[in-house]
Amino acid sequence: MKKPLEGLFVVEMTTYWSATTTARFMRDMGARVVRVETPPIGDFCRYYGRSMGMPITAEENPIHDIFNGGKECVALNLKEPENLKIMHNMIAKADVFITSTRTAGLKKLGLDWETLHEQYPKLVMGQVTGYGINGPLVNRPGIDAIAYFGANGVVLDTRTDPNSPPIYPPAGMGDTTTGITLLSGVLAALLRARETGEGDYVMTSLYGTGNFVTSGFATNCNYGYEWPREAHTMSPLGQGYLCKDGRYIYMFINDYTTNWPRVVKAFDLPEEVAKDERFMTKESTTIIANRSALVDIMREYALKKTAQEILDVLVELDVPSCILNQYKDRFEGEWLEQSLANGYLTPHTYPSGKTAYLAQMPIYFGSQGVQDLYARHRALGEDNEAIIKEFGE
Numbered sequence: 001m002k003k004p005l006e007g008l009f010v011v012e013m014t015t016y017w018s019a020t021t022t023a024r025f026m027r028d029m030g031a032r033v034v035r036v037e038t039p040p041i042g043d044f045c046r047y048y049g050r051s052m053g054m055p056i057t058a059e060e061n062p063i064h065d066i067f068n069g070g071k072e073c074v075a076l077n078l079k080e081p082e083n084l085k086i087m088h089n090m091i092a093k094a095d096v097f098i099t100s101t102r103t104a105g106l107k108k109l110g111l112d113w114e115t116l117h118e119q120y121p122k123l124v125m126g127q128v129t130g131y132g133i134n135g136p137l138v139n140r141p142g143i144d145a146i147a148y149f150g151a152n153g154v155v156l157d158t159r160t161d162p163n164s165p166p167i168y169p170p171a172g173m174g175d176t177t178t179g180i181t182l183l184s185g186v187l188a189a190l191l192r193a194r195e196t197g198e199g200d201y202v203m204t205s206l207y208g209t210g211n212f213v214t215s216g217f218a219t220n221c222n223y224g225y226e227w228p229r230e231a232h233t234m235s236p237l238g239q240g241y242l243c244k245d246g247r248y249i250y251m252f253i254n255d256y257t258t259n260w261p262r263v264v265k266a267f268d269l270p271e272e273v274a275k276d277e278r279f280m281t282k283e284s285t286t287i288i289a290n291r292s293a294l295v296d297i298m299r300e301y302a303l304k305k306t307a308q309e310i311l312d313v314l315v316e317l318d319v320p321s322c323i324l325n326q327y328k329d330r331f332e333g334e335w336l337e338q339s340l341a342n343g344y345l346t347p348h349t350y351p352s353g354k355t356a357y358l359a360q361m362p363i364y365f366g367s368q369g370v371q372d373l374y375a376r377h378r379a380l381g382e383d384n385e386a387i388i389k390e391f392g393e
Contacts, residue, residue, distance in 0.1 A: 003030025021179025070375030148174025148210035157227035241302035256282035266313035
């Protein structure tokens with residue numbers, strides 16, 4: 001069956017993974033995507049896998065496959081007039097132009113929104129910036145570790161020991177969530193353009209997206225709440241506990257009163273703890289002394305069981321919980337089975353013989369079913385001849 005965005009033409013000029021994710025999802029939804037990179041190096045992220053112990057060859061570059069598989073690739077030095085003309089010829093026929101290039105750089109090339117909208121009024125332009133289009137920080141360089149994580153408090157305030165060093169933010173997570181945010185705006189602008197014949201400029205930023213996704217935690221700072229939180233000041237039913245097998249059982253429970261008896265059963269807490277008024281309700285455990293006392297008790301009893309023994313009871317009683325995984329755990333056991341069943345991962349065997357499980361767009365369309373969306377990345381400039389033939393003069 002036809003994919004939702006078949007027939008759509010997207011020109012992409014991005015680096016790193018933010019707006020790159022937008023274009024990859026659009027490709028997976030059926031759009032044709034032509035990716036423009038600058039020779040002779042191209043996007044730095046072509047080489048990122050090397051720093052993470054992965055191959056970065058033309059035949060095997062799993063990280064670059066995830067974000068850029070299936071896109072055509074043309075290498076153009078846009079400072080050369082004939083190449084800039086090819087770029088304009090593509091944009092003239094495009095429905096969408098996606099970029100993460102800073103606005104000042106776009107203006108130098110005549111690829112900024114105001115210029116493009118005047119020439120191509122039906123075009124939708126999507127841009128990821130570091131910090132937005134206004135304000136005192138607008139000209140700062142943005143990368144997700146800084147603008148999304150560092151500036152929004154994640155690096156410091158997710159610690160559970162205020163005296164510990166800053167956490168290491170998961171590379172690229174800010175990029176991908178920002179790219180998906182941009183995608184939602186671009187799709188809305190496309191719908192409007194089809195109805196009105198007029199394109200629009202859609203912008204989101206690493207800082208702005210990070211600001212929104214942390215708002216569930218940060219908003220309480222308006223009322224004097226202090227971060228970071230130490231384990232003894234956190235909800236006893238909203239943290240992890242070390243078990244006798246060295247793994248952590250983790251719960252996150254909002255309906256405290258309903259779930260308290262279930263937790264008592266899973267941890268095999270004694271009756272005097274189960275019926276202690278200090279611990280029985282959410283209200284009683286807002287008192288830090290009560291909260292701290294219960295954390296110590298639960299730590300003691302968690303060490304008497306394996307994480308799996310506790311989890312089995314919690315799952316049976318429908319309590320939100322898991323054994324805390326490491327990144328590697330998604331590639332085996334029930335987690336791998338779950339991912340394959342839903343198309344979150346797809347296996348691909350490279351010419352080297354190595355089979356890797358690669359992440360995919362986690363969006364399910366009933367018309368498409370569970371899909372294998374793997375497509376190889378293109379080498380830098382691999383499609384130059386075809387693109388120049390199609391769009392050159």
